[in-house]
Amino acid sequence: MNPADPIIEVKDLYKYFGRVKALNGVNLTVDRGRVVVIIGPSGSGKSTLLRCINRLEVPTSGEIWVDGQLLTKNEKQLNEIRAEIGMVFQLFNLFPHLTVLENITLAQKVVRKRSTEEAQKIALSKLQRVGILEKAEVFPRQLSGGQQQRVAIARALAMDPKIMLFDEPTSALDPEMIKEVLDVMLDLAREGMTMVVVTHEMGFARAAADEIIFMDEGLIVEQTTPEALFSNPKHERTKLFLSQILHK
Amino acid sequence: METEPTYSVIDIPIIGEGKPEPLQNRLRTFPWWFVALLITLALTFFLVLTTQNYREAFTFIAVGLGVTTSISLISYSFALVIGLIAGMGRISRNVLYRNVSTYYVEVVRGVPMLVLIFYIAFVFVPDIIGGVNQFGFFLEELSNGQIGSALAQIENQSFSTYWRAVIALSITYGAFLAEIFRAGIESIERGQMEAARSLGMSYRQAMRYVILPQAIRNVLPALGNDFIAMVKDSSLVSVLAVRDITQIARLFAGRSFRFREAYTILVVLYLTITIILSLSVRIFERRMSRESR
Numbered sequence: 001m002n003p004a005d006p007i008i009e010v011k012d013l014y015k016y017f018g019r020v021k022a023l024n025g026v027n028l029t030v031d032r033g034r035v036v037v038i039i040g041p042s043g044s045g046k047s048t049l050l051r052c053i054n055r056l057e058v059p060t061s062g063e064i065w066v067d068g069q070l071l072t073k074n075e076k077q078l079n080e081i082r083a084e085i086g087m088v089f090q091l092f093n094l095f096p097h098l099t100v101l102e103n104i105t106l107a108q109k110v111v112r113k114r115s116t117e118e119a120q121k122i123a124l125s126k127l128q129r130v131g132i133l134e135k136a137e138v139f140p141r142q143l144s145g146g147q148q149q150r151v152a153i154a155r156a157l158a159m160d161p162k163i164m165l166f167d168e169p170t171s172a173l174d175p176e177m178i179k180e181v182l183d184v185m186l187d188l189a190r191e192g193m194t195m196v197v198v199t200h201e202m203g204f205a206r207a208a209a210d211e212i213i214f215m216d217e218g219l220i221v222e223q224t225t226p227e228a229l230f231s232n233p234k235h236e237r238t239k240l241f242l243s244q245i246l247h248k
Numbered sequence: 249m250e251t252e253p254t255y256s257v258i259d260i261p262i263i264g265e266g267k268p269e270p271l272q273n274r275l276r277t278f279p280w281w282f283v284a285l286l287i288t289l290a291l292t293f294f295l296v297l298t299t300q301n302y303r304e305a306f307t308f309i310a311v312g313l314g315v316t317t318s319i320s321l322i323s324y325s326f327a328l329v330i331g332l333i334a335g336m337g338r339i340s341r342n343v344l345y346r347n348v349s350t351y352y353v354e355v356v357r358g359v360p361m362l363v364l365i366f367y368i369a370f371v372f373v374p375d376i377i378g379g380v381n382q383f384g385f386f387l388e389e390l391s392n393g394q395i396g397s398a399l400a401q402i403e404n405q406s407f408s409t410y411w412r413a414v415i416a417l418s419i420t421y422g423a424f425l426a427e428i429f430r431a432g433i434e435s436i437e438r439g440q441m442e443a444a445r446s447l448g449m450s451y452r453q454a455m456r457y458v459i460l461p462q463a464i465r466n467v468l469p470a471l472g473n474d475f476i477a478m479v480k481d482s483s484l485v486s487v488l489a490v491r492d493i494t495q496i497a498r499l500f501a502g503r504s505f506r507f508r509e510a511y512t513i514l515v516v517l518y519l520t521i522t523i524i525l526s527l528s529v530r531i532f533e534r535r536m537s538r539e540s541r
Contacts, residue, residue, distance in 0.1 A: 056442050075450065083448025093443035097462050106457055107447035152443075159447060 005068060007032045007163060007194055008053060013062035015048055022048040024218035035195045037205040040215035041241055046198045050165050053196065054085045067162060083111050086156030090168040092148040094140040100127070101136040104155045112159065126154035130184050146177030153184055164188065166197040200245065206230065214238045292516045305509040308500045309517065312493035319413060319492060320479045326418035331425025336455070338430045349426065356423035362484055364420050369412035369488050374404050413485035421478050428470045432463035468536070472529035476522055493517055
């Protein structure tokens with residue numbers, strides 16, 4: 001595990017859902033501390049790629065290496081690796097039967113084997129970090145969408161992950177709540193967290209991304225810096241996609 | 249909830265809900281049938297208090313209430329455990345676990361309950377005892393004399409009809425409850441399991457801490473309804489001569505030839521129990537739906 005080695009390596013990844021080909025041979029490396037934004041039309045396979053990285057989807061073929069370990073179907077190894085990969089979902093997926101604090105302490109206690117006091121201390125510090133310390137004792141349904149998503153980020157961060165995956169984290173939010181979530185993500189990026197973000201927020205990509213990837217039909221079409229992609233897209237499909245989303 | 253009731257439970261009306269309405273509407277929607285039901289019950293209890301024949305029938309039959317209650321409670325507790333295990337099995341990824349659970353649930357659902365009770369009491373339980381005997385002989389040969397001979401000497405007769413009835417009801421209702429638990433687990437969004445697994449929890453941990461607490465909460469009313477159904481179906485164990493209220497009513501009727509008194513009392517006893525239980529389930533359901541608002 002040389003720190004110079006990439007933290008995520010995806011080799012020749014294929015994923016079929018029945019006859020539908022979601023991923024058609026994807027190769028990707030992510031270095032430590034980098035922020036990678038994946039964009040592309042719906043159905044281009046960007047969410048599937050993200051979900052393969054922590055094996056919420058099982059690849060049809062290909063290899064995925066995370067922090068020097070090849071992902072296999074060994075459940076014990078998978079649980080250990082997943083604990084190192086935080087994931088934030090489009091629909092938040094908070095646990096509705098638990099309070100905000102319990103949402104954040106549960107996996108710390110069960111997976112990381114932390115004591116209740118320690119887990120709560122960490123949970124409160126993460127809540128403070130995402131700016132909703134005062135909501136620790138309420139239930140998720142009493143929160144706005146933006147607040148729920150910030151709790152979800154705090155829940156993932158409390159596990160001290162080495163990587164954070166974001167699967168369209170602002171797509172289900174009302175417009176006025178998008179910024180509060182993006183601000184938290186920008187802070188994280190500045191602090192050097194390794195992030196892979198699937199999003200349609202081009203402003204975020206411009207501000208935070210070290211690399212931007214354009215996917216279409218299960219393939220990485222273009223991989224470059226945000227400036228290069230926005231000012232000088234090389235491929236026709238990239239140009240078409242950018243013109244569609246930027247002229248809205 | 250998409251759990252289908254497997255039987256009918258009294259749909260107790262709850263009066264005094266919502267805004268005051270015009271008198272005409274209130275008269276039209278008023279649950280007259282429920283008032284009539286309560287009057288019927290009250291009249292019967294009046295008969296019990298005032299006439300000798302009904303009083304005799306009542307005091308004779310009410311003795312069986314203890315058996316009806318205990319057999320329902322004990323069987324239901326076992327059925328809850330069996331149902332939870334089989335319900336999780338129905339959706340397990342483990343091929344053996346899933347198929348054994350589905351086999352059990354489908355066999356039970358495909359056979360009339362009365363036939364199942366005969367089969368379990370007179371075929372299944374003796375088979376189990378026979379198996380235990382064989383195991384005892386086996387232990388004896390391995391020179392573990394005491395435990396072995398104890399097991400080998402268990403006799404078929406020593407297993408009372410009461411416990412045969414409990415086993416029969418538990419196995420039967422275990423299958424029904426399994427379907428309730430399965431539906432409850434399936435009603436939880438996939439994202440919940442994904443979120444739990446993405447935090448590093450194992451399948452078991454995710455089930456225990458995230459999925460089941462939500463699923464069980466969702467199916468509590470359905471579980472309550474099935475308990476009511478079980479109280480009614482416990483009358484079937486009278487075919488095993490277990491002295492529940494149905495069996496005792498049959499005895500009373502056969503001995504005294506007062507069929508009307510015996511079976512009227514029996515009907516009223518069951519109705520009283522089911523009405524009280526249905527009302528409790530409804531009140532509980534309402535409180536739950538108010539809480540989650």
